[in-house]
Amino acid sequence: xxxxxxxxxxxxxxxxxxxxPHLLPLARIKKIMKKSGEAVKMIxxxxxxxxxxxxxxxxxxxxxxxxxVTMQSKRRTLNKEDVASAVMATDLFDFLVNLVSExxxxxxxxxxx
Amino acid sequence: MENEISHxxxxxxxxxxxxxxxxxxxxDSTTTTNNNHNNNSKxxxxxxxxxxxxRILKKVIPSNGKISKxxxxxxxxxxxxxxxxxxxxxxxxxxxxxxxxxxxxDIIWAITTLGFEEYVGPLKLYLSKYREIEDEKLIFPEQQxxxxxxxxxxxxxxxxxxxxxxxxxGFNNNNVYSLLNVLSHHHLHHHQxxxxxxxxxFSLPFSSNSFQKQLQ
Numbered sequence: 001x002x003x004x005x006x007x008x009x010x011x012x013x014x015x016x017x018x019x020x021p022h023l024l025p026l027a028r029i030k031k032i033m034k035k036s037g038e039a040v041k042m043i044x045x046x047x048x049x050x051x052x053x054x055x056x057x058x059x060x061x062x063x064x065x066x067x068x069v070t071m072q073s074k075r076r077t078l079n080k081e082d083v084a085s086a087v088m089a090t091d092l093f094d095f096l097v098n099l100v101s102e103x104x105x106x107x108x109x110x111x112x113x
Numbered sequence: 114m115e116n117e118i119s120h121x122x123x124x125x126x127x128x129x130x131x132x133x134x135x136x137x138x139x140x141d142s143t144t145t146t147n148n149n150h151n152n153n154s155k156x157x158x159x160x161x162x163x164x165x166x167x168r169i170l171k172k173v174i175p176s177n178g179k180i181s182k183x184x185x186x187x188x189x190x191x192x193x194x195x196x197x198x199x200x201x202x203x204x205x206x207x208x209x210x211x212x213x214x215x216x217x218x219d220i221i222w223a224i225t226t227l228g229f230e231e232y233v234g235p236l237k238l239y240l241s242k243y244r245e246i247e248d249e250k251l252i253f254p255e256q257q258x259x260x261x262x263x264x265x266x267x268x269x270x271x272x273x274x275x276x277x278x279x280x281x282x283g284f285n286n287n288n289v290y291s292l293l294n295v296l297s298h299h300h301l302h303h304h305q306x307x308x309x310x311x312x313x314x315f316s317l318p319f320s321s322n323s324f325q326k327q328l329q
Contacts, residue, residue, distance in 0.1 A: 024165050029196060031158055033215075036197035040204045046217035046243060051196055053239045054224060055161065056169050057232045058195045062188055063170040067178065078174065080183040083191070092228045095198045096191050 024052040065090060160193050199223045 026048040033047065034040055063078070065086035070078045084100040087093040166189045170180060202223035203215050217240050225233055253261070 023169060024161055028161055032161070032193050032196045033200045035158070036200040037204055039208055040200060040215065042214040044214050044216035046240060046247075047215055047220050049243050050217040050220045050236055050240055051199075053236055054199070054220070054229075054232055055192050055195060057235065058229070059166060059169045059188060059192055060173045062191055063180075064173045066184070066188075067174050070178075076177065077179040077181055078184050079181040080187050083184050083187045087191075093191075095227075096194055099190055099194050100187060 023056050026052060029055070062086065062093070160189050163189050166192060199227060202227055 029048040029051045030043060033043055033051070062083065066078055066082040069082040069085045069089075070076070073082075080100075087096045087100045163185060167180075167185055170185070170188060174180065199220060200215070200223075203219040206219055206222060207213070207215050221233055221236055221240070224230075224236065249258075
């Protein structure tokens with residue numbers, strides 16, 4: 001097993017913003033966080049670290065649920081509609097309902113400014 | 114229609130509702146190039162890189178399963194939405210408590226409040242390991258850590274056997290070897306190299322290159 005790498009890799013990635021051995025780039029996470037509101041000004045160094053793991057868990061869960069829809073339809077290719085179905089079927093993903101039911105480009109970022 | 118706009122078969126005209134940078138000029142009408150353009154401009158600020166997202170989602174579907182490009186992009190967008198959603202909640206909490214900086218605990222609190230309690234266990238563990246490693250950074254300067262790393266790698270190659278070290282190291286299920294734990298035994302057992310169970314490849318936190326490969 002290579003689990004040690006996931007955790008011990010934290011160090012070389014650090015908070016310098018490099019992608020490093022993290023699964024997700026910390027600088028990008030930080031940018032996205034800052035865009036979520038005017039009030040978000042200061043973010044501790046460990047916040048993007050927590051998010052990199054949380055996002056990984058979230059992506060996995062969303063994908064797993066979507067894949068179950070794909071399998072129910074006896075297909076082997078997960079498509080966008082499967083993701084939408086998974087979102088609709090999961091209360092936890094209510095915050096995504098608008099996102100999956102409209103064109104991504106129509107979602108105005110001014111909502112988040 | 115919708116697909117064309119969002120996934121760029123179109124050249125200049127379809128800028129309706131497109132919040133991205135105006136510098137995206139799709140002079141090439143091939144699908145691939147336009148998709149790359151769109152992904153690049155999207156990715157710069159708003160989304161996590163599609164390659165990273167892909168890597169994660171491939172872990173949870175069978176190897177013969179496939180994911181369409183638009184599904185990947187949708188998941189990519191959902192991940193950003195997740196970050197915004199949680200951050201907003203954490204930020205509100207900080208405001209209420211008159212604190213300026215959002216920290217890891219705030220994020221974990223927000224994640225719990227919003228219903229993702231199942232994530233909290235792994236997250237807390239991850240965060241505590243991170244904090245532990247950061248503390249070690251303070252204690253051991255970079256040079257010294259690298260020196261220790263060389264020693265351990267050398268010893269590890271020479272002797273791979275189980276011993277009471279394993280119990281004394283006190284590592285958890287995630288098999289992270291805190292340098293402090295290892296060092297305390299190195300100090301006590303001076304002439305004896307630290308030994309590690311053979312089924313776990315030991316990796317010190319400070320070698321960057323080896324982990325790149327491990328996480329692929």
